[in-house]
Amino acid sequence: MFASRPAVHPVEAPPPTDPVEQPTGVLMKDLPGMPGTAGGLGLRVAQFVFAGVALAVMASTSDFPSVTAFCYLVAATIMQCLWSFSLAIVDIYALLVKRCLRNRRAVCLFAIGDGITAALTFGAACSSAGITVLIDNDLNICAENHCGSFKTATALAFMSWFALTPSFLLNFWSMAAR
Structure with a gap:
């Protein structure tokens, strides 16, 4: 009446020992641009360089402290430089020791930090662009100010944000x- 039935237990195939037999392709965890990859390091270096040059150009003008949006841009690019430089160091370490940076806490920290710095950098770049347009087009007092430097710093801040966005999206994804 209650006869036992045979149970089927799946047996996993052993992994291939010959490296030629390994399946080709990129695993989803190893997308370029993720933390601990060469693409991720490239994005961090680009973020650092663009933010650093934007900071240097804006700080080279004598009248940026008189406008709050430009002070905000300087503060945001300082934070962007510090964040990108520190994560570039972490990426270099991970590449040198071939360590995976994809544990839950690290990815969560990277995603939150990238989101905060992306929001700050984008807000600062937008506000600086608005003030630059106001000075140049509406008030026509560009000859009295450093409009070229303001435009350059604003454009570089946007470029830093463009380099930060893939890092944020990949970390958030x-x-x-998980």
């Missing part, structure tokens, strides 16, 4: 996929 990786965090949400």
Whole structure:
């Protein structure tokens, strides 16, 4: 009446020992631009360089402290430089010791930090662009100010944000996929 039935237990195939037999392709965890990859390091270096040059150009003008938006841009690019430089050091370490940076806490920290710095950098670049347009087009007092430097610093801040956006999206996607 209660006869036992045979149970099927799946047996995993052993991994191939020959490296030629390994399946080709990129695993989803190893997307370029993720933390601990060469693409991620490249994005961090680009973020650092663009933010650093924007900071240097804006700080080279004598009248940036008189406008709050430009002070905000300087503060945001300082934070962007510090964040990108520190994560570039972490990426270099991970590449040298071949360590994976995809544990839950690290990815969560990277995603939150990238989100905060992306919001600050984008807000600062937008506010600086608005003030630059006001000075140049509406008030026509560009001859009295350093409009070229303001425009350059604003454009570089946007470029830093463009380099930061893929890092944020990849980290956020990786965090949400877990």
